[in-house]
Amino acid sequence: MLRSVILAASRSTRVERLVATAPFSRDVVRRFVAGARTDDALRVTRALVGDGLAVTLDNLGEDTVTPDQANAVRDEYLTLLRSLAEAGLTPAAEVSVKLSALGQAFDEHLAYDNVRAICTAADAAGTTVTLDMEDHTTTDSTLDVLVKLRKDFPSTGAVLQAYLRRTESDCRELASAGSRVRLCKGAYKEPESVAYQSPREVDKSYVRCLNILMSGDGFPMLATHDPRLIAIGEDRARWFDRGPDGFEFQMLYGIRPEEQARLVGEGYAVRTYVPYGDDWYGYLMRRLAERPANLAFFARAVASR
Ligand code: FAD
Numbered sequence: 001m002l003r004s005v006i007l008a009a010s011r012s013t014r015v016e017r018l019v020a021t022a023p024f025s026r027d028v029v030r031r032f033v034a035g036a037r038t039d040d041a042l043r044v045t046r047a048l049v050g051d052g053l054a055v056t057l058d059n060l061g062e063d064t065v066t067p068d069q070a071n072a073v074r075d076e077y078l079t080l081l082r083s084l085a086e087a088g089l090t091p092a093a094e095v096s097v098k099l100s101a102l103g104q105a106f107d108e109h110l111a112y113d114n115v116r117a118i119c120t121a122a123d124a125a126g127t128t129v130t131l132d133m134e135d136h137t138t139t140d141s142t143l144d145v146l147v148k149l150r151k152d153f154p155s156t157g158a159v160l161q162a163y164l165r166r167t168e169s170d171c172r173e174l175a176s177a178g179s180r181v182r183l184c185k186g187a188y189k190e191p192e193s194v195a196y197q198s199p200r201e202v203d204k205s206y207v208r209c210l211n212i213l214m215s216g217d218g219f220p221m222l223a224t225h226d227p228r229l230i231a232i233g234e235d236r237a238r239w240f241d242r243g244p245d246g247f248e249f250q251m252l253y254g255i256r257p258e259e260q261a262r263l264v265g266e267g268y269a270v271r272t273y274v275p276y277g278d279d280w281y282g283y284l285m286r287r288l289a290e291r292p293a294n295l296a297f298f299a300r301a302v303a304s305r
Pocket residue numbers: 131132133134159161182184185186187188223224225226227250251252255256272273290291293294
């Protein structure tokens with residue numbers, strides 16, 4: 001119920017205005033978002049890489065409605081990739097891209113041209129791109145774009161969401177040599193017709209999908225903060241003899257940093273997903289919807305003002 005309310009608020013421009021102008025927002029945002037500028041992204045990346053983590057950077061933006069906005073997002077990624085290479089942070093750092101930020105909702109061709117330009121720049125910078133997955137209405141078109149991109153950029157990564165009923169079959173499809181697949185639970189509000197609704201069903205689906213990916217020929221990227229699923233990932237890594245070159249854990253910036261450090265200490269490859277940019281509202285609201293403790297943190301920041 002609370003999750004639905006917060007996810008509904010994440011689409012409300014009135015609530016967005018309220019939250020964005022509230023004095024407490026800066027502290028809350030800073031915990032989960034690297035900052036507004038490319039330099040902030042570089043600073044945080046440098047620190048994480050220094051701690052033995054790999055990074056994937058997301059330039060926040062979901063409400064792209066004009067070609068100019070879409071092209072501006074593309075240009076920011078091109079600048080970021082150049083800066084990462086110049087700073088010697090590739091290949092440890094790669095980028096995550098939302099097709100909606102590149103124009104997918106109003107011009108699929110434009111979004112494709114933009115993501116292709118980003119893949120070309122990533123290739124030149126010696127690193128990779130992962131296509132974030134958004135709500136279920138975009139799954140087919142995002143996977144179609146992936147197939148086209150992989151012809152020229154075979155290491156382009158995909159994201160599959162365990163809450164979708166179709167995902168087991170998508171995992172089978174993508175568990176092939178050379179493919180990189182991030183498995184997450186899924187962050188959007190989806191109808192029962194396409195998605196499991198109970199946490200237990202989602203977790204069971206995650207384990208089925210994890211088994212398919214870890215026993216397959218691709219490179220699994222296990223994106224979760226869930227201690228039980230991480231333990232199952234560690235178990236399957238031993239079972240299928242996958243070392244740090246064979247799979248990685250992924251977690252979000254600001255969430256369970258001590259667990260990220262523990263896994264690095266155990267010799268696992270761990271990648272932190274680092275969002276940056278002005279357009280942090282939708283991202284922050286999804287994080288708050290996921291976990292009551294994040295809401296408590298939010299409330300404490302308000303109370304301390
Ligand atoms: P949850 O069910 O949220 O949490 C399970 C357990 O994990 C909790 O009970 C608790 O024990 C522990 N935990 C969780 N948060 C905390 C915390 N803050 N502190 C301490 N313990 C905690 N979603 C998409 O839809 N598309 C994407 O492209 C996408 N990319 C992602 C990339 C990465 C790297 C990650 C980590 C997530 C991504 N997500 C994406 C979000 C994902 O779908 C989930 O919404 C999000 O990760 C929460 O699910 P969870 O697996 O962490 O488990």
